[in-house]
Amino acid sequence: MAGDPVNISEFQELARQALPKMSYDYFSGGAEDEHTLRENVEAFRRITFQPRILIDVSNVDVSSSILGYNVSAPIMVAPTGLHKLAHPEGEVATARAAAACNTIMVLSFSSNCTIAEVASSCNGIRFYQLYEGGSKIEALGSRNMDPSLSWKDIGWLKSITSLPILIKGVLTAEDARMAVDAGVAGVIVSNHGARQLDYAPASITVLEEVVEAVAGRVPVLVDGGIRRGTDVFKALALGAQAVMVGRPVIYGLAAKGEYGARRVIEMLRDELELTMALNGCRCVKDITRSYVRTERDRLRSLL
Numbered sequence: 001m002a003g004d005p006v007n008i009s010e011f012q013e014l015a016r017q018a019l020p021k022m023s024y025d026y027f028s029g030g031a032e033d034e035h036t037l038r039e040n041v042e043a044f045r046r047i048t049f050q051p052r053i054l055i056d057v058s059n060v061d062v063s064s065s066i067l068g069y070n071v072s073a074p075i076m077v078a079p080t081g082l083h084k085l086a087h088p089e090g091e092v093a094t095a096r097a098a099a100a101c102n103t104i105m106v107l108s109f110s111s112n113c114t115i116a117e118v119a120s121s122c123n124g125i126r127f128y129q130l131y132e133g134g135s136k137i138e139a140l141g142s143r144n145m146d147p148s149l150s151w152k153d154i155g156w157l158k159s160i161t162s163l164p165i166l167i168k169g170v171l172t173a174e175d176a177r178m179a180v181d182a183g184v185a186g187v188i189v190s191n192h193g194a195r196q197l198d199y200a201p202a203s204i205t206v207l208e209e210v211v212e213a214v215a216g217r218v219p220v221l222v223d224g225g226i227r228r229g230t231d232v233f234k235a236l237a238l239g240a241q242a243v244m245v246g247r248p249v250i251y252g253l254a255a256k257g258e259y260g261a262r263r264v265i266e267m268l269r270d271e272l273e274l275t276m277a278l279n280g281c282r283c284v285k286d287i288t289r290s291y292v293r294t295e296r297d298r299l300r301s302l303l
Contacts, residue, residue: 004263005255008227008248011264014255015086023085027250030194036202037194040225043202047234048293052280061283062273066242067164067186067219069125072102073269074284075232078223078244079129080193081110086254092121094253097261099124101269106244129168130157154182166221168192171206173213180217186241187214189222193246204235208294211239229271236284237292 005011016024030037064074077098084090091113098105099122106127107118118126157165164185169192170176179187189207191200203224211220222235223244235243245268252260281287 007267008251008264011248011251011255011260014260015251018254019086024254026082026085027080027247027254030198031196032198034194034198036191036198036200039202040191040194040204041227042225043204044225044227044231044234046295047204047238049230049233049279050291050293051278052291055280055282057277057280057282059282060273060277062269062276064242064284066104066221069104070102071104071125071242073232073272074236074240074242075265075268075272076103076221076242076244077105077249077265078193078246079106079108080246080250081108082112083250083253084112086250087257089258091118093258094249094261095124095126096122097249097253097258097265098126100262101265103265127166151178151182154179154184158183170210171201171203173209176210176213176220180214184218186219186221188244189220189224189240190244191224193224204231204238205295207235207240208238208296226268229268229273229275232268232272233275233279233287234292236287237289238294239289 005014012028062073064071066074066076077094083094087093091107091111095105095118104125104127106129107115108129111118115128154165154167166186166188167179167184168188168190170179170187170189171191176187187210189203189210191197191203194200203222207220207222214220219241220239221242221244222240223246226232226235226243226245227248232243248264248268249261252264254260256263276287279291281291
């Protein structure tokens with residue numbers, strides 16, 4: 001493959017060539033039959049555009065704001081673990097890439113690098129993924145899943161911190177409403193990269209249901225299957241405030257280190273800008289539901 005990759009698929013192929021098979025399989029694989037893993041990507045392809053014409057798009061602005069933080073584009077780095085399996089600098093390199101792109105990185109609870117190492121590596125906005133730690137403070141750093149975790153633990157967590165809390169893994173309107181009632185600052189529509197429950201729905205297919213249930217009370221983010229700037233646009237049109245990207249950043253990191261991770265983010269941002277221009281959108285706020293057509297829309301048209 002001569003020169004720099006021109007899309008995420010090429011970065012993925014370079015990562016496959018660069019990594020030991022066990023490491024590549026860890027990053028690229030999903031649960032059981034990998035149905036949801038495939039569906040996360042395929043579901044985006046079934047959403048089509050309804051572009052507008054004769055709109056002045058000589059100046060397209062992809063910048064946005066997430067929970068009050070200004071970012072260069074509504075594209076965040078999702079929490080993924082064990083970055084040193086992809087590159088010796090691990091999450092430090094990923095954090096520098098995100099900071100260079102003026103966006104937010106979410107540090108995984110299963111990071112190879114410590115919070116202090118990542119925090120001191122660069123000036124940037126970073127969130128932290130607290131993963132099923134349970135209701136005891138000493139369990140916060142645990143990597144073990146706590147089956148006793150329940151909605152009451154959100155209240156406990158809110159009682160010990162003034163930091164905003166977002167809940168990740170929401171796939172239904174019912175859970176979205178419960179999350180808002182619990183006082184979270186945001187909701188993340190996610191099936192955890194299809195790494196847990198196979199045959200869970202693709203995140204993009206339930207995004208609109210969650211957005212409608214939240215009804216603007218808190219921001220909604222989404223991850224899972226985003227491989228193109230067109231995918232970012234589709235998610236925004238269905239109501240997401242931003243997307244979170246996991247595997248593509250890992251592929252960039254594995255292929256070309258910090259530079260590769262940065263190029264992946266830049267590539268998605270540039271593709272989003274082009275998609276906005278071709279659809280007739282001058283800024284992120286111009287992206288509305290009217291620009292996309294989903295399977296649900298097509299079914300309605302048959303009734």
